[in-house]
Amino acid sequence: MQKRHVALGMFAVLLFSYVINAIDRQLFSVLASDVRTALGLTLPQVGLASTVFTLGMGLAGIPTGYLLSKMSRKSVTLIGLVVFSAATYLTAYSTGLPDLLAYRFISGLGEAMQLTALLAIGTSYFVRHRAVAASSLNFTFGIGAIIGPNLGAAILGATHWKMPFIVFGLSGIVAIAVIVPLVKPWFSEAQALPDSTGNAQDQAELAANESLWARTPVVLAIATAFAGLSIYGYLGLYPTYLREALGFTPKQAAAAVSFYGLGALLSLLGGWLGDRYDYRKLLFLSLLLSALAGGLLFTDLGGSLTAHAAMSFVFGATISGMVYANLSAGIIKSVSRAKAAQASGLFVASLYIPAAFAGYLLGQLKQSLDWTQAGIVQVSGCALLAALLAIAAGTRCAIKGTPASADAARRPA
Incomplete structure (x- = not known):
């Protein structure tokens, strides 16, 4: 029991570092209007800059999954931290669209390395609670x-648009200084062993897909891609919609978007439900609610900050708290434990490669339609497509029926 408490403490340290990752990802959208003005960008261009980091995340996802078989997970986590923190810092010194996109893309590479490594660490050590382990990352997100949005807006109000990038870029040093001495290899490099006390886990292992490209993980990966277009359409340009279409101040827009993060705190509940019930049905219902809330967010809602904050909370609770947690864990569950790291990479790639173009796509839709129609088409429509794919996915699961002793059956990698 004492060792388990120590393991939880080390996981908490890693989750703290992921808070910085989340801040970096959320920061740009609040500052997008200021960056757009300073660099003379169009709406589609700043929309692309808002989400292009996810292209870096997606492209790095699967290679990082394989890199984890060659390097320690702790090392990959630290490299990711260094890369995305440096790129965030350099974003403050962008002079035009090309270098802005380059820094944003590189930040995504580092963020993917950290996310993939942390997913592998959590889901490999806490075998019986993979959905909760995965959802704890989204909780810290x-x-x-x-x-991120609120502190970024406060720094912006006191200084200028460059300073938030500088401050949060340097904050990665703190996380590195904590991880290096406190996270031990017996935790970060743990691998689950086959259970010798019964047959249930062995049967579940045999029932799992040995191939990453079997039907269930592939269908869930496609659902993840559409969910990513919905999520990052909102995250990429929703604050711009509030500021430029509804006349909200930067602080008001940041406050509304921060309620998305508040909704994401329900990730632990989403993971707990996904570990106990049919995650496909949970995904279907959550995505339907996400589609409804996402469409309403791109209406004026009477110009009420309270109404927009409430809808942001509902959207965050459903698509981030429930959907993100169970899509990530579902893909990992659908393959054998030996493929857990690669499955983490598949999830990251599926979510973030399409999401890279979510802001640009929404910006283009807005130019052809209006903000409300564009939001309904992309944010609601993609969530509905993801719901249909999630319910159509198979149910084979690598940990169904895993006995209570599974978390103890580990050895260092």
Whole structure:
């Protein structure tokens, strides 16, 4: 029991570092209007800059999954931290669209390395609670999503648009200084062993897909791609919609978006439900609610900040708290434990490669339609497509029926 408490403490340290990752991801959208003005960008261009980091995340996802078989997970986590923190810092010194896109893309590479490594660490050590382990990352993302927009807007109000990037870029040093001495290899490099006390886990292992490209993980990956277009359409340009279409101040827009992060705090509940019930049905219902809330967010809602904050909370609770947690864990569950790291990479790639173009796509739709129609087409429509794919996915699961002793059956990698 004492060792388990120590393991939880080390996981908490890693989750703290992920808060910085989340802050970096949420920061740009609040500052997008200021960056657009300073660099003379069009709406589609700043929309692309808002989400292009996810292209870096997606392209790095699967290679990082394989890199984890060659390097320690702790090392990959630290490299990711260094890369995305440096890129965030350099974003402040962008002079035009090309270098802005380059820094944003590189930040995504580092963020993917950290995310993939942390997913592998959590889901490999806490075998019986993979959905909760995966959702705990999104829980901490929610914390960062609350802190990032509000603190970024406060720094912007006191200084200029460059300073938030500088401050949060340097904050990665703190996380590195904590991880290096406190996270031990017996935790970060743990691998689950086949259970010798019974047959249930062995049967579940045999029932799991040995191939990453079997039907269930592939269908869930496609659902993840559409969910990513919905999520990052909102995250990429929703604050711009509030500021430029509804006349909200930067602080008001940041406050509304931060309620998305508050909703994401329900990730632990989403993971708990996904570990106990049919995650496909949970995904279907959550995505339907996401589609409804996402469409309403791109209406004026009477110009009420309270109404927009409430809808942001519902959208965050459903698509981030429930959907993100169970899509990530679902893909990992659908393959054998030996493929867990690669499955983490598949999830990251599926979510973030399409999401890279979500802001640009929404910007283009807005030019052809209006903000409301564009939001309904992309944010609601993609969520509905993801719902249909999620319910159509198979149910084979690598940990169904895993006995209570599974978390103890580990050895260092």
